[in-house]
Amino acid sequence: MIRVVLADDQPLVRAALEMVIAETTDIEVAGEAGTGAEAVRLAAELRPDVVVMDIRMPGTDGIEATRLVTAAGGPTRVVVLTTFDEDEHVYAALHAGASGFLVKDMALDDILGAVRVVAAGEALIAPSVTRRLIGAFVAGRPPEQAPGRGTRDGAVRRLEVITGREREILTLVGRGLSNTEIAAELVLSIATVKTYMTRLLAKLDARDRVHLVILAYEAGLVSVAG
DSSP states (O other): EEEEEEOOOOOOOOOOOHHHHHHSSEEEEEEEEESSSHHHHHHHOOOSSEEEESSSSSSOOHHHHHHHHHTTTOOOEEEEEEEEHHHHHHHHHHHHHHEEEEESSSSSHHHHHHHHHTTTTHHHHOOOOHHHHHHHHHHTOOOOGGSOOOOHHHHHGGGGSSSSSHHHHHHHHHHHHHHHHHHHTTOHHHHHHHHHHHHHHHHHTTTTHHHHHHHHHTTTOOTOOO
């Protein structure tokens, strides 16, 4: 069972998510928080698998709360959920250690799917913000504001350690394909794709799937134009 803490200063948002979660068989609400400070406290006390974190909350905002939760070194991962999808929030959330960035106009089923993905140890960004995030990074956003690691030449050199097949898979990851979609595209088993993903993360010293996406763009495997 995936245990979730819902952190949002709007009770109606929490209620809507809780109602949808109640209909699932694999996710349960372990607690609710109306402030960032309360979210941090509940994460420490309840040690949930995932905190669904709003950005704009009174006092300690969602970005700082995310930083505090992830810095604690516990098992809890954070999905940032907000109505605001400006670039600076994406960068700040990822820099704070968030494993996902979603916007509230996504279908509730997609949000639940994101919770499952993050609980399984992967990471994701809502499709509506991915291209702009990467575009700003490639255009020269300062490294401290983004999870990438420098220049195009540097990224290309990092890719020298991977095989041709791993490079092919990294390109598909950069295009936003899931493991299942990659398996279908390359006629591989999902288990094989997962093995390749593990190798890519290790060889490229990438924290998670989000970093692989950024590296694929940074190295020129995927273009901002499509």
